[in-house]
Amino acid sequence: MTTICGINCEGCPFSTGCKGCAETCGKPFGGTCIAAEYIKTGGKDAYREFKEKLRLEINELLKSLDLPGTNALYELAGSYVNLEFPLTNGQTVKFMDDRQIYLGCQIELADTGRCAGVAAGTDFIVVSTCGPVGTGPELVMYKKR
Numbered sequence: 001m002t003t004i005c006g007i008n009c010e011g012c013p014f015s016t017g018c019k020g021c022a023e024t025c026g027k028p029f030g031g032t033c034i035a036a037e038y039i040k041t042g043g044k045d046a047y048r049e050f051k052e053k054l055r056l057e058i059n060e061l062l063k064s065l066d067l068p069g070t071n072a073l074y075e076l077a078g079s080y081v082n083l084e085f086p087l088t089n090g091q092t093v094k095f096m097d098d099r100q101i102y103l104g105c106q107i108e109l110a111d112t113g114r115c116a117g118v119a120a121g122t123d124f125i126v127v128s129t130c131g132p133v134g135t136g137p138e139l140v141m142y143k144k145r
Contacts (some may be wrong), residue, residue, distance in 0.1 A: 026039075065127060085137055
C-alpha cells in the first residue's frame with residue numbers, strides 16, 4: 001500500500017480493515033487522517049512542524065499533570081486509541097471516532113503496571129491511564145485546543 005505520509009504499513013495489525021491511504025485520499029478507514037490532511041494542504045514540512053508543536057504542547061500538559069513527557073508522536077488508528085471511559089453514573093463514553101487517525105503515544109508509568117496514553121486531533125487532546133492492552137482505562141484530562 002502507498003501512503004501519503006510515508007509511514008511503513010507492513011505488519012500493521014489494522015491492515016485487514018485498511019483500504020489504503022493514497023487509494024482513499026487519506027481516509028483509509030473511512031474517517032480523516034490527521035497526517036494526510038496536513039500533508040495535502042501544506043506538505044510534509046507543514047505536517048512535521050504541526051506535529052512538533054503538538055508534541056511540545058502535550059509535554060507541557062503532561063508536566064502539569066506530573067506525568068512523564070514523550071519524544072515522539074505516532075499516527076494511531078482511532079479504533080486502537082478510542083477507549084471507553086467509565087463515568088461516575090455507570091455509563092461509559094468514547095471521545096474519538098474509530099474511523100479516524102490521530103496522533104498519540106503511550107508512556108509506561110514506572111512501577112505501576114499502568115501506562116499513560118495521549119491521543120490528539122486538531123482540536124483536542126485526551127490524556128488517560130490504563131493497564132495492559134487498554135484494560136481499566138481512566139480519563140485524566142480532555143482538553144479542547
